[in-house]
Amino acid sequence: MEQHYGKNYSSNENMKTAFNPLEQEEMSKLLSMQLGPEYISRRSGPGGASVTYLEAWKAIELANEIFGFNGWSSSVQSIHVDYIDESKETQRYSIGLSVIVRITLKDGTYHEDIGYGSIDNCRAKALAFEKCKKEGTTDGLKRALRNFGSSMGNCLYDKTYIQRISKMAPPKSDFNYSNLLQRNRQRRRAPSLRPPSDAQKVENETKASIKTEQLSEGNSKRSLNNMKHGTKEDFQTKGNEYSALPNPRLSPEIAHSETDLYADEELDTFLMHNDRPLIPESPRVDDFEEYV
Incomplete structure (x- = not known):
């Protein structure tokens, strides 16, 4: 079968930058922690069983938070097409391929693992390869990241942890309007959906009183001017x-x-x-x- 190899970026000595002792201590602490229920997703697996997994975008956010946005990188080492079957009667394609992905930290430390992507009875060959390569790369990325520690997804292989974390409800999270990146680079304030607290009531009353005094003073000045x-x-x-x-x-x-x-x-x-x-x-x- 056809096999493609990528460049080995970890061999470049000039790209290595060591983590300082404080960074290493903080990373070791975070990597040893288990994931909360808000990071865990579930889907139905083979035979109707529930499968617990970590979504790719959450894994990338965790890597950026723990290693830093410029403290790690990913690279595809190889893509191997295991099989490709074409049905002459239906003109559909079934493909399966494996992808080896490497995660490299800025100090040269790396882990790599294999991911797999497959599809059955796809109408177009290009769409079949696109789906399989993306799926295999994402799977390899998550499997390589879990080698760094429990918080990168390795805790999901602990059956005792899965039994206990499944009973916990994830905390409710409100949409963060102030975190929206817009073209005018201005952060929007979230609309008030909760009743104001006592401190907020006092603050609102103080602002209203100050505004009333300002309006009264402005009206007096305008009357004198007239x-x-x-x-x-x-x-x-x-x-x-x-x-x-x-x-x-x-x-x-x-x-x-x-x-x-x-x-x-x-x-x-x-x-x-x-x-x-x-x-x-x-x-x-x-x-x-x-x-x-």
């Missing part, structure tokens, strides 16, 4: 109010009172003493005596 710099509509309104006042010629108290200077040109003309019509003097007593 008094100093009135608009044309304000002047016209004031003019209408002054025009509705009693005639100053008939009311001495209003004529001699101080009037605010919120008026337009017509109101100024109305209030100026020089432009007022002359008021004839009242007849004197002597004038009446002339007619007696």
Whole structure:
């Protein structure tokens, strides 16, 4: 059968970087721990039995968390096609192949294992190979990672652990809106789905009080500004109010009172003493005596 070999990246001495003692101690501690129920998935296996497994994306996240995103790498060492059967009647393909995957840490430490991928009665040969290679590579990746420790999936082969962990319910996890990477690079706040706590209520009341004070102060400033710099509509309104006042010629108290200077040109003309019509003097007593 056809077999393909990849490059051995671990042979390059220049790529090796040793872990410091603190990193080694932390990694050893994390690798010796067993996985929680939130990492474990289940599916039906042969004969209806339940199979416990670790999903590939969770295994990669664990490797990034423990080794660091730049502390490990994976490489395909070989792909071996075990069989390929083609049915001339149905024009369908059945393929099985094995993939050897190597996981290498930055200090040169590596583990490798074999993965397998297969498919039966596929209509297209290209789709059959695509599915088998992806499946075999993913399987080999997870099997190679489990050699590093219990937390990388090796604990799933412990029957006692599986019996006990199956009775534990995974914790509920809310969707993390603040962890969304968007084009504008801004993190969204998660909508409040839970009732606020006492501390949150006090904080909300304090913010509302501060906002109310700011609005009140802003309204006072705007009112004072309008008094100093009135608009044309304000002047016209004031003019209408002054025009509705009693005639100053008939009311001495209003004529001699101080009037605010919120008026337009017509109101100024109305209030100026020089432009007022002359008021004839009242007849004197002597004038009446002339007619007696």
